[in-house]
Amino acid sequence: MERRNALKTLAGAVGGLIALPGWASGWTAESVRLATPLLPADQVETLAAVVDTIIPATDTPGAKDLNVQQFIQKVVADCYDKPTQDMLSNGLVLTNDLAQKTFGKPFNAGDATQRVTLLKQLEQSTDPAQAAFIKLVKPLTIRGYLNSEYVMTNLTHYEFIPGHYNGCVPVKK
Amino acid sequence: MANFNIDAQALNTYDAIVVGSGISGGWSAKELTAKGLRTLVLERGRDVRHITDYPTTNMQPWEFEHRGQLTKDVKDANPIISKCYAFYEGTEQFFVKDAEHPYVQEKPFDWIRGYQVGGKSLMWARQTQRWSDFDFTGPARDGFAVDWPIRYADLAPWYSYVEKFAGITGNKDGLDTLPDGEFLTPHEWNCVETHFQKQIASKYKDRHVIMGRAAHLTSPKQIHYDQGRAQCQHRTICERGCPFGGYFSSNSSTIPWAAKTGKMTLRPNSVVHSIIYDEKKGRATGVRVIDANTKQMTEYYARLIFVNAAALNTNLILLNSISTRFPNGLGNDSGTLGKYVAFHNYRAGISGEYDGNLDMTTDGRRPNSPYIPRFRNVYKQETNFLRGYAAGFQAGRSSDTDQSGMGADLKQSLLNPKLGGWHVGSHMMGETIPKESNYVALDSSLKDPYGIPQLKIAIAYDDNDEKMIKDYQEQMTEMFQAAGFTNIRLRDDKRNPGLDIHEMGGVRMGKDPKTSMLNKWNQLHAVKNVFVTDGASMTSTSTQNPSLTYMAFSARSVDYAVKAMKKGLV
Numbered sequence: 001m002e003r004r005n006a007l008k009t010l011a012g013a014v015g016g017l018i019a020l021p022g023w024a025s026g027w028t029a030e031s032v033r034l035a036t037p038l039l040p041a042d043q044v045e046t047l048a049a050v051v052d053t054i055i056p057a058t059d060t061p062g063a064k065d066l067n068v069q070q071f072i073q074k075v076v077a078d079c080y081d082k083p084t085q086d087m088l089s090n091g092l093v094l095t096n097d098l099a100q101k102t103f104g105k106p107f108n109a110g111d112a113t114q115r116v117t118l119l120k121q122l123e124q125s126t127d128p129a130q131a132a133f134i135k136l137v138k139p140l141t142i143r144g145y146l147n148s149e150y151v152m153t154n155l156t157h158y159e160f161i162p163g164h165y166n167g168c169v170p171v172k173k
Numbered sequence: 174m175a176n177f178n179i180d181a182q183a184l185n186t187y188d189a190i191v192v193g194s195g196i197s198g199g200w201s202a203k204e205l206t207a208k209g210l211r212t213l214v215l216e217r218g219r220d221v222r223h224i225t226d227y228p229t230t231n232m233q234p235w236e237f238e239h240r241g242q243l244t245k246d247v248k249d250a251n252p253i254i255s256k257c258y259a260f261y262e263g264t265e266q267f268f269v270k271d272a273e274h275p276y277v278q279e280k281p282f283d284w285i286r287g288y289q290v291g292g293k294s295l296m297w298a299r300q301t302q303r304w305s306d307f308d309f310t311g312p313a314r315d316g317f318a319v320d321w322p323i324r325y326a327d328l329a330p331w332y333s334y335v336e337k338f339a340g341i342t343g344n345k346d347g348l349d350t351l352p353d354g355e356f357l358t359p360h361e362w363n364c365v366e367t368h369f370q371k372q373i374a375s376k377y378k379d380r381h382v383i384m385g386r387a388a389h390l391t392s393p394k395q396i397h398y399d400q401g402r403a404q405c406q407h408r409t410i411c412e413r414g415c416p417f418g419g420y421f422s423s424n425s426s427t428i429p430w431a432a433k434t435g436k437m438t439l440r441p442n443s444v445v446h447s448i449i450y451d452e453k454k455g456r457a458t459g460v461r462v463i464d465a466n467t468k469q470m471t472e473y474y475a476r477l478i479f480v481n482a483a484a485l486n487t488n489l490i491l492l493n494s495i496s497t498r499f500p501n502g503l504g505n506d507s508g509t510l511g512k513y514v515a516f517h518n519y520r521a522g523i524s525g526e527y528d529g530n531l532d533m534t535t536d537g538r539r540p541n542s543p544y545i546p547r548f549r550n551v552y553k554q555e556t557n558f559l560r561g562y563a564a565g566f567q568a569g570r571s572s573d574t575d576q577s578g579m580g581a582d583l584k585q586s587l588l589n590p591k592l593g594g595w596h597v598g599s600h601m602m603g604e605t606i607p608k609e610s611n612y613v614a615l616d617s618s619l620k621d622p623y624g625i626p627q628l629k630i631a632i633a634y635d636d637n638d639e640k641m642i643k644d645y646q647e648q649m650t651e652m653f654q655a656a657g658f659t660n661i662r663l664r665d666d667k668r669n670p671g672l673d674i675h676e677m678g679g680v681r682m683g684k685d686p687k688t689s690m691l692n693k694w695n696q697l698h699a700v701k702n703v704f705v706t707d708g709a710s711m712t713s714t715s716t717q718n719p720s721l722t723y724m725a726f727s728a729r730s731v732d733y734a735v736k737a738m739k740k741g742l743v
Contacts, residue, residue, distance in 0.1 A: 055584045062584070071240075078244040116580040123579070142576060146587060149235040155588055160233065163407030165539035167363035171532055171592060 049108035091133025195292025198481030199423030204731035218288030227414030308715035322693035343386030365568035388421035484708030504697035518603035525658035677711035
């Protein structure tokens with residue numbers, strides 16, 4: 001019964017950057033609507049701006065277009081403990097405060113450069129609350145984005161069936 | 174009214190009763206019905222019908238609310254089952270929740286169960302190696318447990334019989350430690366696995382790396398199409414139930430096959446309380462069943478009783494089957510019932526990297542991996558521990574995506590993943606030694622929700638296991654180094670017994686009724702019409718996965734039982 005554990009070991013060995021098998025991930029905007037929202041409306045707006053800053057719309061939709069903010073709310077509400085839920089909420093407040101200090105506007109009113117700079121600042125922050133907030137939100141944003149129907153269907157071409165396994169194929173240059 | 178009971182008794186009487194519908198129960202049911210016996214199959218859990226009752230099998234990754242992750246409520250409520258690798262958002266419905274069937278952990282034991290039609294055959298990892306004569310002669314040679322009453326030759330034709338029907342993929346490797354079977358096309362190797370295989374073959378005479386043998390239809394035959402099954406689609410989400418029947422399960426194979434005979438009555442939600450022993454007739458006459466919904470007790474009667482409740486629950490049922498003749502459990506003249514339970518040691522693993530073959534990669538998914546058969550203490554005792562271990566092995570290449578950026582840069586790197594290097598990994602599967610001190614018993618006061626005594630489990634690792642872990646790590650490190658693997662890391666996850674899901678014994682087979690429960694036909698020495706062909710019957714545990722052996726024992730035992738019944742012997 002251990003094959004999957006071996007896979008997990010492999011995943012661990014590369015620092016968690018492995019592409020997880022399809023079953024391990026996935027959501028749709030429809031499936032993640034919360035009965036009772038975790039965050040107040042203004043914080044959801046900030047969260048949407050944060051995920052849109054982490055993965056913006058370019059010639060393809062960004063994280064906000066794919067409702068990643070909703071996925072994050074849902075996962076944090078259902079799968080994480082109260083301190084983490086509070087940390088998400090407090091982090092959004094912190095982010096707005098920092099935005100006011102740095103560029104004199106709420107976070108979502110900043111331009112792309114201002115917002116990216118601010119989130120990078122959070123990543124390097126020595127303040128535990130700031131660092132923990134971005135450490136939670138960024139991987140969840142990446143997960144929600146990469147496992148969205150849009151990205152899996154149109155950009156990464158996930159194939160459910162027929163599956164196959166070719167053991168030795170040349171690396172595409 | 175006088176006739177009512179007689180009618181009820183007639184209505185509840187069958188030729189045979191099978192307790193349990195998992196891998197071994199499914200086979201018992203198939204074989205009994207094929208031989209024309211009206212067979213009642215009792216399953217304590219709910220019905221799970223092939224395809225229609227696999228709610229997540231066709232869900233796309235993005236359709237899971239929490240991308241597969243378990244919610245905090247589920248994890249908090251289920252600390253035991255949450256440890257199981259196959260338990261996630263897509264499979265929650267197939268595992269027994271911790272509160273559903275409480276038990277007493279006299280020593281830490283993670284009991285992993287699937288209560289539904291099909292049992293754990295729905296979620297198993299599908300490795301199906303034959304056991305070899307080294308496994309069946311081991312106890313006699315090493316002096317642990319008791320001698321098996323059979324040898325490999327007794328089981329070989331039955332292995333062939335079940336393999337052809339179940340559909341087993343594998344390669345004919347010609348090894349005496351792992352006899353060849355009736356194989357469908359083997360799965361493909363990747364470059365680094367082939368590299369490892371060649372390096373090991375050139376450096377060791379007695380160590381082999383082979384492709385795993387697994388219950389997958391890689392190249393289905395007519396008999397599989399006749400079951401309504403189709404080729405494996407390499408989805409690697411087997412534990413959700415496979416709508417193609419691409420892997421073997423009771424649900425896709427043996428149970429519907431038995432149903433087709435018109436001889437099977439399947440009764441889900443039927444918790445077996447005990448087996449009824451008739452002192453005058455000197456045999457078992459039926460079973461007592463508690464309806465899981467109504468909690469009403471009903472008796473069912475039959476000439477033959479096959480107990481296939483899965484190892485520990487089979488022990489529980491026999492222990493709870495008390496009569497004047499058998500005050501310590503049905504057929505328990507030897508006093509060995511519940512004792513000499515053993516399992517497989519999965520604690521240790523190893524990982525590494527390989528910087529060759531960088532021009533090649535893999536494409537797709539494979540529901541199987543290479544396997545290293547036991548090489549320790551095979552021909553002679555050569556270490557300071559008894560028995561040995563097999564090992565899984567696999568290599569893979571993954572995308573190492575740079576996630577350090579932010580904004581458009583990050584998006585760019587996420588959508589253009591870079592191919593990382595090769596990663597290799599292995600885990601051990603060690604044979605643990607059956608000991609009297611590893612036992613299960615009934616708790617004297619605690620009851621389960623049906624009023625049945627809770628099972629008390631006292632099973633632990635010993636010094637032999639610790640030495641074996643050390644040896645696996647040393648030998649595997651040497652083998653990884655020999656293959657040029659680098660960045661080698663060892664792990665011992667110190668997991669509890671039970672999480673291996675290979676618990677066996679307690680109703681062991683043996684030649685001597687004084688020291689064993691079952692004879693060479695899996696028949697209770699003392700109660701000739703009761704047969705046990707699941708993991709409970711195993712005298713020792715081998716280093717191989719046990720499921721295929723349960724299948725072979727079930728088919729063989731039914732064949733004997735029906736012949737014996739016709740001769741009036743049972």
